[in-house]
Amino acid sequence: MTDAPHRARKRFGQNFLHDTHVIDRIVRAIDPRPGDALVEIGPGQGALTLPLLRAAGTLEAVEMDRDLVAPLTALAHHVGILRLHQEDALRFDFNRAWPGRDGLRVVGNLPYNISTPLIFHLLDHIPRIADMHFMLQREVVERMSAAPGSRIYGRLSVMVQYHCRVERLFPVPPGAFRPAPRVESALVRLTPLDPLPCPASDYQTFADLVRTAFGQRRKTLRNALRILVPAETFEWAGIDSGARAEQLAVDDFVRLANAVSGR
Numbered sequence: 520m521t522d523a524p525h526r527a528r529k530r531f532g533q534n535f536l537h538d539t540h541v542i543d544r545i546v547r548a549i550d551p552r553p554g555d556a557l558v559e560i561g562p563g564q565g566a567l568t569l570p571l572l573r574a575a576g577t578l579e580a581v582e583m584d585r586d587l588v589a590p591l592t593a594l595a596h597h598v599g600i601l602r603l604h605q606e607d608a609l610r611f612d613f614n615r616a617w618p619g620r621d622g623l624r625v626v627g628n629l630p631y632n633i634s635t636p637l638i639f640h641l642l643d644h645i646p647r648i649a650d651m652h653f654m655l656q657r658e659v660v661e662r663m664s665a666a667p668g669s670r671i672y673g674r675l676s677v678m679v680q681y682h683c684r685v686e687r688l689f690p691v692p693p694g695a696f697r698p699a700p701r702v703e704s705a706l707v708r709l710t711p712l713d714p715l716p717c718p719a720s721d722y723q724t725f726a727d728l729v730r731t732a733f734g735q736r737r738k739t740l741r742n743a744l745r746i747l748v749p750a751e752t753f754e755w756a757g758i759d760s761g762a763r764a765e766q767l768a769v770d771d772f773v774r775l776a777n778a779v780s781g782r
């Protein structure tokens with residue numbers, strides 16, 4: 520007797536990759552090597568998991584949908600060692616993946632509904648991460664790599680670019696997935712910068728400042744940051760308080776945050 524086929528669940532953002540050319544291209548971009556400390560988010564039905572496992576030998580994965588665990592475990596059985604955590608990746612403590620190892624290589628065709636908070640969650644674990652490859656909504660990849668002055672430049676751009684080099688790899692059309700999503704997708708590679716070119720002396724101050732500035736992005740910095748930044752601190756940092764958040768480059772935000780924390 521065969522089990523009923525899995526019905527893609529919208530609430531889990533399930534759009535499974537089925538185009539073998541696209542899958543090959545993604546795996547080649549990731550370039551998995553034997554012994555790599557791979558972590559996959561949302562392995563689903565294993566479109567990426569199996570070729571990654573074949574190349575690397577062992578893989579840890581975080582999948583929320585419990586109905587996918589048994590079929591995926593069965594598929595992986597003869598291919599390699601799959602350590603599957605049936606959990607919500609947003610709450611998953613990534614310190615539990617590959618304990619004692621650094622250089623994690625994080626990959627995932629992410630559920631689009633949670634991709635931004637998930638990326639923020641992963642930024643908290645950045646010292647252990649060697650690189651990340653994500654399939655995302657194309658618009659999210661564009662926001663991540665946007666330059667100051669652009670309408671789509673925002674908190675995600677600043678926080679990701681503070682930590683990582685961002686490479687837009689290639690677009691992927693809706694037809695590569697089942698069911699096809701309504702939006703275009705793209706693969707992105709994030710490589711943590713080590714050392715950071717422009718480190719904040721107090722990371723929390725920097726993160727708070729960026730969040731607050733973009734929380735009211737239409738206001739001038741003077742008004743949006745009134746509670747966090749005294750008027751004279753803008754001057755010390757050489758930042759025009761009449762500018763708006765989207766006009767500040769990553770290193771401008773760091774300079775302003777360092778002036779606040781060094782006060």
Ligand code: SAM
Binds near residue numbers: 608628
């Ligand atoms: N990797 C598979 C592929 O490329 O065909 C599936 C990708 S599908 C876009 C997203 C996957 O993430 C699904 O398997 C879904 O069940 C899983 N998922 C959704 N929300 C999740 C969460 N919060 N934590 C972990 N996995 C989640």
